Amino acid sequence: MKRLIAIVVLAGCAAAACAQAPRPARDIGQSDPPTFVAEPSGGSRVPDVIYVPTPEPVVQAMLELVRPGPRDLVFDLGCGDGRIVIAAAKRYGARGVCVDIDPDRIAEARDNVRRAGVADRIQIVQGDLFELDLSRATVITLYLLPDLNLMLRPKLEKLPRGTRIVSHAFDMGDWTPDRKLTVADKEIFFWVVK
Numbered sequence: 001m002k003r004l005i006a007i008v009v010l011a012g013c014a015a016a017a018c019a020q021a022p023r024p025a026r027d028i029g030q031s032d033p034p035t036f037v038a039e040p041s042g043g044s045r046v047p048d049v050i051y052v053p054t055p056e057p058v059v060q061a062m063l064e065l066v067r068p069g070p071r072d073l074v075f076d077l078g079c080g081d082g083r084i085v086i087a088a089a090k091r092y093g094a095r096g097v098c099v100d101i102d103p104d105r106i107a108e109a110r111d112n113v114r115r116a117g118v119a120d121r122i123q124i125v126q127g128d129l130f131e132l133d134l135s136r137a138t139v140i141t142l143y144l145l146p147d148l149n150l151m152l153r154p155k156l157e158k159l160p161r162g163t164r165i166v167s168h169a170f171d172m173g174d175w176t177p178d179r180k181l182t183v184a185d186k187e188i189f190f191w192v193v194k
């Protein structure tokens with residue numbers, strides 16, 4: 001019995017000591033997440049389009065069209081696992097915002113951003129892309145659906161002159177793209193806001 005009491009007391013002390021032990025200010029390798037945009041306030045709802053990742057050669061071609069740099073803020077609207085924004089940060093030194101409405105995608109994107117070592121340059125936002133303030137974006141990447149692109153178009157056309165927009169697979173109705181490419185059988189559309 002005495003032995004049991006000692007074990008319980010020791011365990012309690014160990015837990016208390018552990019709670020009081022000095023900890024490093026942050027884990028090694030962890031970076032503060034940046035805040036470029038306010039989180040949308042709306043609750044969660046069913047996604048407007050299912051998750052299908054953009055294949056790597058198409059990601060590369062999309063980024064070669066927009067040529068992001070360290071001064072750019074790249075928004076992927078419906079970012080899935082975060083691959084486009086991560087590639088923009090890692091290969092081009094850009095900063096970015098990764099927004100998705102699906103909590104599973106957000107968890108995946110967060111993990112991928114951390115593992116890619118770009119957590120200090122990418123904000124992950126869980127929420128509805130239609131509720132997001134896009135005014136700070138200098139580059140917008142899309143892989144949605146034709147009707148979703150059309151719903152976004154009035155907002156995109158009002159963005160500052162020079163904002164670059166690139167869409168995998170789907171156009172914007174009669175908004176003539178500045179460039180159009182086909183890569184790995186996938187069409188890519190590119191606009192610069194005038």
Ligand SMILES: C[S@@+](CC[C@H](N)C(=O)[O-])C[C@H]1O[C@@H](n2cnc3c(N)ncnc32)[C@H](O)[C@@H]1O
Nearest residue numbers: 047048049052053054078080100101128129143
């Ligand atoms: C076709 S996937 C594209 C993923 C990523 N952009 C890529 O190209 O690899 C579309 C993504 O949009 C997300 N999505 C759908 N409706 C959304 C909404 N209203 N707001 C934010 N994300 C949304 C889905 O959860 C999904 O991850």
